[in-house]
Amino acid sequence: MPTGVAIRDPRQQLFEAAERVLLRTGPTGLTSRAVTEEAGVAKGVLHRHFTDFDGFLTELVRGRIDRLALRGSALLAAAGTGTVADNLTAALIDVFDPVGVAVVGLVIARDELRTRLRALGSTGIPLMGEAAGVLAGYLAAERDLGRIAGDADVDVLAPTLLGAAHLLFADREAGAPDGGAVRKVVTTVVAGAA
Structure with a gap:
């Protein structure tokens, strides 16, 4: 996603993307890259809202x-x-x-x-x-x-x-x-x- 474009509720968008990836590929396919690609956002968006990927998964x-x-x-x-x-x-x-x-x-x-x-x-x-x-x-x-x-x-x-x-x-x-x-x-x- 280009810089400067507002994302509506990025946390929820990432959670929904993670669920879709989980359903499609299972736990082994769930990576930060897969989640951000599925959500259509830059990888930095995940790290801006969560301490790390395990922090994201915990939430x-x-x-x-x-x-x-x-x-x-x-x-x-x-x-x-x-x-x-x-x-x-x-x-x-x-x-x-x-x-x-x-x-x-x-x-x-x-x-x-x-x-x-x-x-x-x-x-x-x-x-x-x-x-x-x-x-x-x-x-x-x-x-x-x-x-x-x-x-x-x-x-x-x-x-x-x-x-x-x-x-x-x-x-x-x-x-x-x-x-x-x-x-x-x-x-x-x-x-x-x-």
Whole structure:
């Protein structure tokens, strides 16, 4: 982009470009050059707004975590409505949208990114750890309402649901599973707690 041309919200433009690159090439193709080329901006724009590329990636993932927190609030508000299986199915499909799956792969692939995210309070695999917390909070609310067993261990159920669902979504070439496959995983995992 020529010097002197104003860029509307360059940070958001770079984040959106990074998501497109991630979807197209996966974590190995996500470089600062690929992002700035995709965004149609000079490479210096990224470094003007972020300390370095891992700083940019940290904010990209934090954005997904913040989005997850908002969706988690909506899921918690849904406790006591609909069915537990339908609520969990919808939540897992949301967590593992194509960008979410790509971001999980990115976090797993980049040690420095995980280190920075953990310094900000993430645990385990960042984004997945927060997703487990959201699911556990929802399951605890449903347990308190008597819609799942009083002795259900939500801190085991939540990551079990995430891991099983991630296996369904992780194959980029196969595409996303249908809702029925996700619901089958959910009903199987929570069957003992229903």
